[in-house]
Amino acid sequence: MPKIVDHDQRRAELGAAVRRVVARAGVAGATVRAVAAEAGxxxxxxxxxxxxxxxxxxxAVDASLSDIPVRLQRILDTQEPGPARAQALIEEMLPLDEDRLAEVRVYLAFMARVRTEDGRPGLAETAWHGERHVCALAVADATGLERPTEVGVVPPHLVELVDDLHVFVDGLTFLGATIPAQLTPARARTLLRARLDSLAAS
Incomplete structure (x- = not known):
């Protein structure tokens, strides 16, 4: 009998191999040859x-954009609303371990070419709105204000606070992925907690 190949499983294995190579060698090192060797x-x-x-x-970007919402929904389903859940939601998007560091580095490489001829600006826009929605959920949890219900639509009462947090999170994301020795995961968590506390007090 011919061997039955599970293409979804094989692609998942490759996605994991891409992330491992990126975590170890950076995006430039994630060549087809390197990923093939990593995956065997x-x-x-x-x-x-x-x-x-x-x-x-x-x-790799498509895989992350499919996986991150699942992880975020798990947090929403298992944790009570409040500052701790706000922290957990944002941390899920930050480069705080090898897997998330690889995700962010791949995403930054993707974003660097979205405006080129072969880029995918539509997907970049979707990712941006998704991140903004998570920031809105975190702001609502941190402040006790009414939660947003629709991705891409930030309620007027949250716009200013979401703008503040969104820019701050992007800064943590970029610096944590590019100079992790200077912005360590522990330091990023501390800075995020202080920013959420300040939003709650505003």
């Missing part, structure tokens, strides 16, 4: 799924 695949087998490094990065 031949170059030919890998090229069945991805022909270029850009396709690998696109796949």
């Amino acid at each position: 695949w031949s170059m030919g087998a890998l090229r069945y799924y991805f022909r270029t490094q850009d396709e690998l990065l696109d796949f």
Whole structure:
């Protein structure tokens, strides 16, 4: 009998391999050859799924954008509203461990080319609105204000606070991914907690 190949499982394995390579060698090191070696695949087998490094990065971004909402929903379902849940929601998007560091580095590489001819500005816009919605949920949890219900629509009473937190989170994300020795996970958590406390007191 011919061997049955589970393509979804194989792509998931490749996504994990991409993240491991990025965490270890950075985005530039996540070549098709390096990912094939990490996954234990031949170059030919890998090229069945991805022909270029850009396709690998696109796949890794798509995988993250599918996985992150699942992790966030788990937090919403298992934790009570309040400052601790606000912290947990934002931390899920920050580069606080190897997996999330790889996710962020792949995302930053993706964002750097979204305005080029082969970029995907529509997906970048979707990701931006998704992050903004998480910031709105965190603000509502931290302040006790009414929660937003629709991705892409920030209620007027939350706009100013969400603007503040969104820019702050992007700063933590970028600095944590590019100079992690200076902005350690512990320091990022402390800064985030202080910012959420200040929002709650405003």
